[in-house]
Amino acid sequence: MPRAVREQQMMDAAVRTFGQLGYRAASMDEIAELAGVSKPLVYLYLNSKEELFTACIRREAKALVEAVQVGVEPGLSADRQLWAGLRAFFMHTAENPDGWAVLHRQALTHGEPFATEVVVMRNEIVAFVTGLIGAAAREAHHDPALPDRDVAGLAQALVGAAEALAGWANDTPGVSAKEAAATLMNFSWAGLENLMNGRPWQRES
DSSP states (O other): OOHHHHHHHHHHHHHHHHHHHOTTTOOHHHHHHHHTSOHHHHHHHHOSHHHHHHHHHHHHHHHHHHHHHHHSOTTSOHHHHHHHHHHHHHHHHHHOHHHHHIIIIIHHHSOTTHHHHHHHHHHHHHHHHHHHHHHHHHHHHSSOOSOHHHHHHHHHHHHHHHHHHHHHHHHSTTOOHHHHHHHHHHHHHHHHHHHHTTOOOOOOO
């Protein structure tokens, strides 16, 4: 079997083990057994438990970013682009619950260097969403009507809400990816649409 294929088998087993048991509780023996290889072979290919976990984070992060980017079709209206991106995000996290657990729970709770890897992934998604919101605002006003900082803040809020909702959806029986995406769309789009059409919420003081 080619090395690349064998490595992917090991990483599949590692993601499942890390996602279900947690980084500290997962053992290289369990990962090797699930992958159908010897523990020395896992160490030979992937060096250490820390490096294996880092490789899993990078692989799962890359897959999630690509799923969101591919899910959005250029040329659609602003609301349809946002809907497509949210649906792609929630479909991917629902179809890959162990990978999402690695990214959203394990990597963030075990400090450096793992958390930094997730921040890189998150920044990519935030940048993509920022571009979507900015483009929608320009389309609505024919100029960049929303300040850059407002657009960036909205993107951060939207991505944070999506992350929290994905964790809830994966832990709640009967909640589909489409339902989770619709929940966040209903929550976010009314406000975004008002902003894009020059009707922001006005505080009294």
